[in-house]
Amino acid sequence: MSAAAGTVALPGAGSGAPAAAPPAPAGAEFVPPSVPMATVGLALAVFMQVLDGTIANVSLPTIAGNLGVSTNQSAWVITTFSVCNAIALPLTGFLVKRVGQVRLFIWSTLLFTLASLLCGLAQSLGALVLFRALQGAVAGPMIPTTQALMLSIYPPHRRGFALSMIAMVTVVAPIAGPLLGGWITDSYSWQWTFLINVPIGLFAAATVSSQMRGKPEKTESVRVDHIGLATLVLGVGALQVVLDKGNDEDWFQSPFIVIMSLIAALSLAVFVIWELHERNPIVNLRLFANRNFAAGTVTLVLAYSAFFAVNVIVPQWLQRTMGYTAIWAGLAAAPMGILPVLMTPFMGKYAPRFNMRWMVCSAFAILGAASFIRAGFFLGVDFTHVAAVQLLQGLGLALFIMPINAILLSDLKPQEIAAASGLSTFSRTLGASFAVSLTSLVWERRAVLHHAHLVEGLPPGTLGPAAAPLAPGDTAFAFRLNHYLDQLAYQMSFNDVAYALGWVFMLAIAVVWLAKPPFTPKAPPGKR
Incomplete structure (x- = not known):
């Protein structure tokens, strides 16, 4: 590609292909033939990519058994995807300069679809890990380019709706992943957790290609x-x-x-x-010199990390401490996705009328309250209470994702949006990884500490020989008591973690006020 600006032709858009839209003159507003269809294509690709980050998790024991490897070895199926995805995310800005937003989105989606097919056909762990690495690498640019393309096809007064659509799919997909993955694995086979991406990916790529044909884009021959x-x-x-x-x-x-x-x-x-x-x-770190981008990204990292940690630890707590099956744990967590889906159209329409900082603060107050309520849970808490708190958390989530993205993208030039979205998504992903690792560590360590304190309060010899061995009946009692103390210790540790995460949301409230209005993303040249 030459250094001069040019219109990027899409795959298959040769001279003999019917054009879905005539090329727009330079500087003119580009509108796809059908904005709703373009939105569906973009949203489906993001949904597929985010879903794939969680759908395979519940299948790991089955994958390990079918491929004849240990569960620890099968965990590389998740690790390689995460590593390659984290590396690719911040490269989005560079890749956009080289090939353009539309072409990068389409080829990323097609390669992701191909990698999904190869994962489903893999006959060994080595092959599966290799194809998951490819899948993670090509998935990196998908969310950032989707955000940039969505903002480019909507007028300024409708961009809140565009951001809210992306927010909805990125919230719902991780919730649907474990439920769908468990059902597919139990009813069919683990291979179909990857193969279902093939028709979705092909449809999304074809739809966006036809709708975005003729969209003018500038590319540069940037030195690597x-x-x-x-x-x-x-x-x-x-x-x-x-x-x-x-x-x-x-x-x-x-x-x-x-x-x-x-x-x-x-x-x-x-x-x-x-x-x-x-x-x-290769990564434009100077974007952090922009006040709104820096404040918005730090706020996003804090809040999303706490949210993601909750999202990981709650299902584990339900299964490990409360005795839920994987399906019932998923059902208890699922109400979190209800309100974001219902509120998305209203958020897109009405949120821009308010100061985004107040909306984000309301979201964090709700998310913090949900965490503080969890900090009061006990071993006898029932399904209804767990689901009700998840529903409350969904309200906070509905008020959070779209406004914070509007804040961090608000003061950037249109050509910086893809790079900024990639960098903020990378920061968010890395923060979530830190949060999950730290949360799991604290949960385990605090449980050991609480167990030790509980045992100290028992009469000597209750759980084992102090001076003489326990009788058979006493041994069974000691086993049951120790099991109960284990559950109680993990419950107390869960409460500690939930309380700490609640304060992380409170900290995020202070950080978001460093951003400065207005919070409407800038329009590309020719857009009004």
Whole structure:
């Protein structure tokens, strides 16, 4: 591609292909033949990509059994996807400059679909891990380019709706993932958790290709920042492995974790210093000089990390401590997705009329309240109460995702949106990984501490020989008592974690006020 600006032709859009829309003159407003159809195509691709991040999790035991490997080995199916996705996300801005938003979206979607097909056909763990790595890498640009394209096809007064549509699918997909994955695995086979992406991906790519044909785009022959790319891959890859494997390896008691941590710290330090001084950086860290982007991204990282930690620990608590099956745990967590779906049209229409900071603060107050309520849960809490708190959390979520995205993108130039979206999504993803690892660690360590304190309050010898062995009847009683104390310790630890996460939401309230209105994304040239 030459350095000069040019209109990017889409795959299959040769001279003999029927044009869905005539090319727009330079600087003119581009409107697809059907804005609703373009929206459906974009939203479906994002839904598919986000869904895939959670749908395979519940299938890991089945995958391990079918492929003849251990559960720990099968966990690399998740880890490789996370690592490659985290690396690819911040590269979105560079890739957009090289190939354009539309072409990058379509090829990312098609390659993701192909990788999904290969995952479903894999006959060994090695092949599955390789194809999951490909899937994670090509998935990176999908959400950022979707946000940029959605904002480009809607007029300014409708961009709140565009952002709310993306918010809805990114909220609903992680909730639907475990439920759908469990049902597919039980009813059919684990392969279909990947194969269902094929028709969805092909439809999304074809729809967006036909609707966006003729959209003018500028591309540049940008020099590749090899040092920035190498340090990014090494640093983020090592860090993501540390976060994913830390708990399993007992953190810094493991030489492997120590070495990977040192590699991550050194590589990322070099990456940041290099990128801030590089004329054509592979990742534009200078975006953080923008006040709204920096404040919005920090707020997003704090709040989303706390939310994601809750989303991970609640199903684990329901199964491990409360004795729920995987399906019932999913059903108890599912009400969180109800209100975001119902409120999306209203958020898109009415949210821009309010100060986004007040709306985000209301969301964090609700999310914090839900966490503080969970901090008062006990072993006898019933399904209804758990589901009701999840429903309350859904209200906070409905008020959160769209406004915070509007804040962080509000003061950026249109050509910066894809890069900024990729960088903020990367920051959010990395923050969520940190939060999950830290939350799991604290939950385990606090449970051990609470168990020790509970045992200290028992008469000597209750759980084992103090001076003489227990009689058979006493041994059975001691086993049941110890099991109960385990449950109680994990419940007390869960309450501690929920209380701490509630205060993280309160901290996010203070940070969001660093952003400065107005919070309406800027229009591209020619848009009014």
